[in-house]
Amino acid sequence: MASVTELQPRELLTTGDALRLEGVSRSFGALRAVEDVSFSVAAGGRRAVIGANGAGKTTLFNVITGDFAATSGRVRFFGEDITEHPPHERIRAGLRRTYQSSLLFRDLTVRDNLFLAVRGVARGRFSLLRPGGASTTRAAAEDLLERVRLTAVGDEPVAALSHGQQRQLEIGMALAGAPRLILFDEPAAGLSPAERRELVALLRALPAHMSFVLIEHDLEIALRVVDRVTVMHNGRMLKEGTPGEIENDPEVQQIYMGRTGRA
Amino acid sequence: MSAVQWRNAMNAGAGRAALGKGLPGRGPGVSSRAKGAGDEIVERQTPSMWAAVRARHVVVLAFLLAFPFFATPFLTYQIGAQSLALGLIALSLTFLGGYGGMISLAQMTVAGVAGYMLAIFGASGEATLSLGWSWWIAVPIAIAISMLAGTFVGWLSVRTEGIYTIMITLAVGVAFYYLCLQNYSVFNGFQGFQRVYAPTLLGVNFRNPVPFYFLALACALGGYLLIQYVLRAPFGVALQGIRDNPRRMNALGFHVTAHRIAAYALAAFLAAVGGILLVWYNGLITPNSVGTSWLINVLIIAVLGGMKHPIGAFVGAVIFVLLQTFAIDLIDRERFNLVVGGVFLAIVLFSPDGLLGLWARLRERISTTRPQAALHPRRSKP
Numbered sequence: 001m002a003s004v005t006e007l008q009p010r011e012l013l014t015t016g017d018a019l020r021l022e023g024v025s026r027s028f029g030a031l032r033a034v035e036d037v038s039f040s041v042a043a044g045g046r047r048a049v050i051g052a053n054g055a056g057k058t059t060l061f062n063v064i065t066g067d068f069a070a071t072s073g074r075v076r077f078f079g080e081d082i083t084e085h086p087p088h089e090r091i092r093a094g095l096r097r098t099y100q101s102s103l104l105f106r107d108l109t110v111r112d113n114l115f116l117a118v119r120g121v122a123r124g125r126f127s128l129l130r131p132g133g134a135s136t137t138r139a140a141a142e143d144l145l146e147r148v149r150l151t152a153v154g155d156e157p158v159a160a161l162s163h164g165q166q167r168q169l170e171i172g173m174a175l176a177g178a179p180r181l182i183l184f185d186e187p188a189a190g191l192s193p194a195e196r197r198e199l200v201a202l203l204r205a206l207p208a209h210m211s212f213v214l215i216e217h218d219l220e221i222a223l224r225v226v227d228r229v230t231v232m233h234n235g236r237m238l239k240e241g242t243p244g245e246i247e248n249d250p251e252v253q254q255i256y257m258g259r260t261g262r263a
Numbered sequence: 264m265s266a267v268q269w270r271n272a273m274n275a276g277a278g279r280a281a282l283g284k285g286l287p288g289r290g291p292g293v294s295s296r297a298k299g300a301g302d303e304i305v306e307r308q309t310p311s312m313w314a315a316v317r318a319r320h321v322v323v324l325a326f327l328l329a330f331p332f333f334a335t336p337f338l339t340y341q342i343g344a345q346s347l348a349l350g351l352i353a354l355s356l357t358f359l360g361g362y363g364g365m366i367s368l369a370q371m372t373v374a375g376v377a378g379y380m381l382a383i384f385g386a387s388g389e390a391t392l393s394l395g396w397s398w399w400i401a402v403p404i405a406i407a408i409s410m411l412a413g414t415f416v417g418w419l420s421v422r423t424e425g426i427y428t429i430m431i432t433l434a435v436g437v438a439f440y441y442l443c444l445q446n447y448s449v450f451n452g453f454q455g456f457q458r459v460y461a462p463t464l465l466g467v468n469f470r471n472p473v474p475f476y477f478l479a480l481a482c483a484l485g486g487y488l489l490i491q492y493v494l495r496a497p498f499g500v501a502l503q504g505i506r507d508n509p510r511r512m513n514a515l516g517f518h519v520t521a522h523r524i525a526a527y528a529l530a531a532f533l534a535a536v537g538g539i540l541l542v543w544y545n546g547l548i549t550p551n552s553v554g555t556s557w558l559i560n561v562l563i564i565a566v567l568g569g570m571k572h573p574i575g576a577f578v579g580a581v582i583f584v585l586l587q588t589f590a591i592d593l594i595d596r597e598r599f600n601l602v603v604g605g606v607f608l609a610i611v612l613f614s615p616d617g618l619l620g621l622w623a624r625l626r627e628r629i630s631t632t633r634p635q636a637a638l639h640p641r642r643s644k645p
Contacts, residue, residue, distance in 0.1 A: 065514065067510075086518070087513050087514060088513055088516050088517055088518045091513075091514060091515065091516035092516045097514065099514075103510065103511045105504065105507060105508055105511070107507070116500070116501070116504050116512075116515060117515050119497060119500075119501065119515075120512070120515030120516035120517050121515070121516040124497050125498070125516075125518075126497070126498050126521075126522070126525060127496055127497045128492075128496050128529075129496055130495060130496045130497075173515070176515070
């Protein structure tokens, strides 16, 4: 059974790094998908990772969440070395992610998807007893529903939702429990301009103590909601700086314009 | 279980949380309904056992209770009690396969471990091998060891999927069969253990057909209600989530492997109880009780009935036992498996969801033809 305290934010660490990557590499056979990536995200910091398709951004996310083991290097989360931790333990420690292509329970309603997300980080996952009156799980799911503005479609099965609404639900599921750092994998992909504006508002409205890392092709969005930017190219870090520096960097412009020019 | 059923199940599990929403002090004992969106859920999710009882449940239960009083002892014992015991073992597979997405062929092995342990720790015809302890010590020990065995099978197999799970569990089952067959110091080789009988308790001899039938019925009903309850508890809901989308469940903080192993442990409990009943029913346990044909028979029973609902295991068991018992009257003694196989093939071909699937489709057809029939006369009017 979930207790109230579990759903409160953990002790807020305002100093130190939320996430610290030290020379992280990941190879698939001879392919070096991610090579020697190091950066840190301060507690409450927001960072974008940009780069062409195949630059290794999503692989990097998979290494951070533990879906892929790192070939070398260390991943530290609030000072703790989590390189060897299994994914579910990282999630329970406050790390969350969204997926590039929605990974939702399509036959379940929006409300129930969020309910599962809340249950996953609460105690009582193995409970053989049905929760009694004091359970806060359902209430927490309702709060999330409101936060991602999906209350109107709460009883709809996910399969009936528009693409944009599914993306919003992905974010809602990442906000379950008490996230300390969220990895957003191309949250704006396929969204309409109006939905993009809503997404920016949502990202900006996240509590100040919540850090996030954002993979985004749309620089309009990426550069507006973060304070640091990492540019990746062929698995390596190419540039690192503030949004202003990156925007005006000729090399970055060339990569980005070159890619979009070919497309 | 359909999406709608699952949804209701989840609501039933977490429902009461919504009761407190919007009211000050979400303490227990708040019984008035919250206003607004939560209202509808609360009605669907009232977790009262009695609210779910339908007329058909009462009819079936009444029939099961009355059955021994109008049926012959042969029908009561051979058909009734045997079906209930086999159904309990098949139910453990339905729970694993239908709700956990893990097809284990070793459920009869797990049941057999319980049976052998009962014969070894309890009393049997083999006085030199059996310890001869009272049934009330031997039964809990047998269940405990059987659950350990089931958990071990789970631990071995949960990292695999689909056909590989089937192969690993089959291998474990066959290995146990040969262990029983070739080991004489513990398992007494091909002879096994004879004269393992149900006890006499409070003057009731459970070897007699009617008392044994009611013992099996009580165990089967208990197992059925346990599974129905657990499926809507957090553990069961998460298990179904893992069946549908393990990667996502892992990314939500669920330990998928541990959850699956725990499901094996729970399934082993059901199989163990069924296995003990089956040993008492037969009065003996031999390597043949855990042979390959029985490993597969459990799967046939579960699929015959349908794995989308716990009752399917018992429906399948009744059909299987009836076929096994009466096919000899229709066809040569040596060929009754042909009838079993033919019926199995027919059901699987016409309804992948087993007999329950056929029944559901039949009901759907009836309910869709009725309104049309009612519309007809109205349409003929100008």
